Amino acid sequence: MSQCGMSEWKKTDSPTMRWRPPPLPLVFLLFSFLSLFIGAASGFKICAYNVPNFNPTKASNYRVRHTLTKILSRCDISLLQGVKDSDGKAIQRLLASLNRNSDRYEHYKYQSVSSKSLGNSPKDMEQYVFIYRNETVNVMGQHQYQKQQSFVREPFAVHFKSNKTAIKSFILVPLHSEPQQAVQEIDRLYDVFEEVSQKWNNTNVMFLGDFHAGCAYVNRANRKNIRLFSNTTFHWLIRDKVDTTVPDLTTCAYDRIVVHGEGFLKAISPYSAQVFNFGREFKLPKKRVLELSNHLPVEVQLKSSAPLSQATPLLILLSVCAIVQSFLSAL
Numbered sequence: 001m002s003q004c005g006m007s008e009w010k011k012t013d014s015p016t017m018r019w020r021p022p023p024l025p026l027v028f029l030l031f032s033f034l035s036l037f038i039g040a041a042s043g044f045k046i047c048a049y050n051v052p053n054f055n056p057t058k059a060s061n062y063r064v065r066h067t068l069t070k071i072l073s074r075c076d077i078s079l080l081q082g083v084k085d086s087d088g089k090a091i092q093r094l095l096a097s098l099n100r101n102s103d104r105y106e107h108y109k110y111q112s113v114s115s116k117s118l119g120n121s122p123k124d125m126e127q128y129v130f131i132y133r134n135e136t137v138n139v140m141g142q143h144q145y146q147k148q149q150s151f152v153r154e155p156f157a158v159h160f161k162s163n164k165t166a167i168k169s170f171i172l173v174p175l176h177s178e179p180q181q182a183v184q185e186i187d188r189l190y191d192v193f194e195e196v197s198q199k200w201n202n203t204n205v206m207f208l209g210d211f212h213a214g215c216a217y218v219n220r221a222n223r224k225n226i227r228l229f230s231n232t233t234f235h236w237l238i239r240d241k242v243d244t245t246v247p248d249l250t251t252c253a254y255d256r257i258v259v260h261g262e263g264f265l266k267a268i269s270p271y272s273a274q275v276f277n278f279g280r281e282f283k284l285p286k287k288r289v290l291e292l293s294n295h296l297p298v299e300v301q302l303k304s305s306a307p308l309s310q311a312t313p314l315l316i317l318l319s320v321c322a323i324v325q326s327f328l329s330a331l
């Protein structure tokens with residue numbers, strides 16, 4: 001008990017002054033309040049997922065939509081790539097599913113912001129789509145990068161604000177690179193950085209998506225030609241050893257999250273950048289996982305703005321001590 005720092009209480013304990021144990025319902029209430037509080041204060045997740053050919057047909061597949069809903073509902077902001085939904089029907093259907101889901105389990109409402117269809121050939125056009133919680137996220141602006149022939153799918157940058165995060169506002173820059181020119185496209189993200197950071201006077205920039213930044217497309221020797229690698233103000237949060245692919249035959253860190261600057265790096269929960277292996281988490285066979293994509297989602301957590309959340313472990317310790325103490329003194 002002394003490790004709880006409550007030995008002082010014991011000394012003044014006398015039969016008349018003994019602290020009565022709180023009734024069990026009260027203890028239960030305290031615990032539920034605490035778990036609620038921890039849930040609310042848990043960090044802010046940003047996720048990126050390449051879902052090839054996400055069109056109205058794919059969105060109408062119940063199994064696909066249901067699994068995707070479960071994946072996206074863990075995140076405050078998700079970037080989807082591979083979306084082929086020029087009339088918006090597929091995303092509408094997905095949002096309806098997310099918002100129905102949230103009615104049932106949580107209070108969040110989801111909204112989306114999409115780029116136009118991007119690509120070189122009319123047969124292979126894709127959109128970048130951000131899906132975000134409207135209670136925790138505000139969209140401050142959007143910007144389509146337009147330099148001709150620099151990318152196959154030019155980044156569609158969005159300026160976000162959230163008062164749930166330690167970092168108040170930040171810019172997300174997506175990239176689904178063309179595999180054969182991945183090195184050049186990743187390098188050109190530096191030019192996009194200069195453009196958007198000036199446009200919004202904000203250097204808190206995160207790059208995310210399927211860069212094809214591994215295996216045959218980007219190797220060690222290529223790095224000196226990539227400013228996002230050679231300039232040390234950019235921090236690569238998903239490491240080279242990570243496997244962001246589903247098939248057993250490939251082990252490649254294609255999907256990445258990169259942030260610019262010490263300020264942004266400090267606002268990230270340490271070691272939170274990872275692949276979300278939802279097959280394992282939701283106990284789905286590989287066949288089902290592949291129905292969505294041959295990639296896995298990647299994610300990172302931002303630190304919360306609530307100063308109390310930093311004190312959460314202490315609060316838990318103190319209340320556990322108080323409860324233990326109250327039971328012991330009842331003996």
Ligand SMILES: *[C@@H]1O[C@H](CO)[C@@H](O)[C@H](O)[C@H]1NC(C)=O
Binds near residue numbers: 109134135
């Ligand atoms: C979230 O969306 C709902 C429905 O569109 C709207 O009524 C509500 O005002 C929004 N909340 C915020 C915080 O924007």
Ligand SMILES: *[C@@H]1O[C@H](CO)[C@@H](O)[C@H](O)[C@H]1NC(C)=O
Binds near residue numbers: 163164
């Ligand atoms: C965030 O800030 C807005 C005003 O900009 C305020 O209305 C809202 O309540 C704040 N949300 C939280 C969770 O603090």
Ligand SMILES: *[C@@H]1O[C@H](CO)[C@@H](O)[C@H](O)[C@H]1NC(C)=O
Binds near residue numbers: 201
């Ligand atoms: C840009 O932001 C910095 C701080 O982040 C601020 O000091 C400066 O006044 C801003 N400049 C403009 C033009 O808004």
Ligand SMILES: *[C@@H]1O[C@H](CO)[C@@H](O)[C@H](O)[C@H]1NC(C)=O
Binds near residue numbers: 231232233
């Ligand atoms: C690296 O990027 C920063 C932008 O944060 C820029 O100011 C700096 O000049 C760059 N360094 C080099 C060596 O290019």
